[in-house]
Amino acid sequence: MGTIAVIGAGQAGLVLSAALLRAGWRVTLYSDRTADDHLDDRGRPTACLFGDQVEYEADLGLSLWPEASRVRRIHLDLFTDDRSLAFSVDAPLRKPALAVDQRLKFSAGLREVERRGASVVIGTVGVDDLDRLAASHDLVVVTAGHKSLTGLFERDPVRSVHSEPQRSLFMVNIHGYDMAARPEHREGVFSFLPGTLEVFWIPFFDKDVGESRSIVVEATPGGRGDRFGDVTSADEGLEVLKSVVDDLFPHESEFLRPARATSPVTWIKGQIVPVVRKPVAVLPSGRHVLGLGDAVVLNDPLAGQGANNATRMARFFAEELAAHEGPFTAAWLTERFDEWWERGCYTSDFSNGLLAPLNDEQKTVMLAASRREDIGEQLWEGFNDPSSLFPWFFDAAATREFLARRNVGRLDLLRYKLGVGANLLGQKASRLFRRPLGGTATP
Known part of the structure; x- marks a missing residue:
């Protein structure tokens, strides 16, 4: 040789x-x-x-780290601009991630x-x-x-x-979070606000503390989540992250609130072309x-x-x-x-x-995956083997064929969309009902 x-x-x-x-x-x-x-x-x-x-x-x-937790499922939450949860996809990975x-x-x-x-x-x-x-x-x-x-x-x-960066990036490793507040975080969690922010919460084996979570933030430059440019330390970055989560993903606030950085050096910010x-x-x-x-x-x-x-x-x-x-x-x-x-x-x-805006067909696939675990599993396989997503996740005709082969028809999709619409209206009504009137909360 x-x-x-x-x-x-x-x-x-x-x-x-x-x-x-x-x-x-x-x-x-x-x-x-x-x-x-x-x-x-x-x-x-x-x-x-x-x-x-x-x-x-x-x-x-x-x-060399058998004690490190394997990721066996991914839970994705897709949000709207008014902080409402449109739907969630929760499905297994075909093989564990690490x-x-x-x-x-x-x-x-x-x-x-x-x-x-x-x-x-x-x-x-x-x-x-x-x-x-x-x-x-x-x-x-x-x-x-x-x-x-x-x-x-x-x-x-x-x-x-x-030829230019498409996202502003921030990463921090944390421990001390409140797992009881969000049991979904026992596995991988993705939080998406399309066009604004993607946050990935990854089970992680940290050099200093072992079991932890690595949080990766991808913010559209100049958008509501792009707040990390002046960060100079892990603690400062984590406080900015908590503020972003409170504003855009408030359902994660209780999980994140008690968290601490695993060390002063376990953070990164920047941009990549x-x-x-x-x-x-x-x-x-x-x-x-x-x-x-x-x-x-x-x-x-x-x-x-x-x-x-x-x-x-x-x-x-x-x-x-x-x-x-x-x-x-x-x-x-x-x-x-x-x-x-x-x-x-x-x-x-x-x-x-993924850097491009989600098109209607991709939203449709994700919506179907929120109702069908087998479709979610196929979607997550793309992280292991990206070729498995082509052409069905990026081509409109192939998307329709993919769903048809899985017996997801127009009536099914209409039913899914009506369910999302009803859920969003319910969330909006709930917020209106809780809003204080004249300084006094409604009963």
Whole structure:
């Protein structure tokens, strides 16, 4: 087998290294941080892995936290602009999901691949270093977007849809919440106010406290939920989050009110410009390197695909590299990426599709899923395998065919919609009934 230099000890780098070590390759893994540095790092993205990716990590021997809670169901609440709950979707996942603190994963993973025989080198890698490594290895794979490598991989204008951020992001890990107030939070919970805000409440295994919840906020820039721009600490961000929840998702207020951040560093804010880059970069010497993971495909976190996509990509290329006989030419690597993209494109299409406003057909599917658990299960499978959502969740004719095959007809949909309408009227009447008149609440 060959020799490979892997740049970056994140999700893609560790999975690729473990897979190629198992296949008999000689692996040198370059990390800009030691295992202890990873443990002492700031909070990192939630990075919830779904079904197939959880299983693949376990197959590679990288699932090292059996005590971490698995997510087996997702509960989604869809709200209207006046804070009314339109409907909820509650359905099982076909395979469990798992979210473990990446500080734990990357620290333990770095030690584990070294124990298995990888040479681990700590330090920053620049373009000159890549040239040297490309001359001494059969292949160099860049899996991390280090500042020293900014611009290495050219943006692909055909596969890249966006040129500006589509969401303002905030994440914080919490504990001390009131589970009795919202038992739904024993599993994954999504709160959506279309066009304004999406909040994901993910069961999480935190480095410092263990069982916890990682909350990911995706706010439409300039909208009512976009309030985190001036946040400077975890505690401050959590207070802003509580205010946002009180205003837009008040049914979550009791659950969140007693919560505390798991540590001062377990929070993130910012914006991401989704981008797809060309997979092969040519170095000044004329040698080339391959890009994987976020180095070449960066999606908005809305669809939860970052770590999942990195795992799928690393798995595909580990299998292709191990089976290949001959040099890893730029043309061959590009062909393999194009082959991967035939399926990998669905991940970006899924992520970009969720960034767009929900269309009528998608709302109809979600409404049907609120009444039919089997449809909800099919919908959630998209987080594990985005290709399973196509074309039926993104094409109107395919949506109608999908529902018809499941015996959901026009009369059923009319009945569902009438039920939602009656529910919304009931909520509005309840609020009016409770509203104080002349300073005195009505009985």
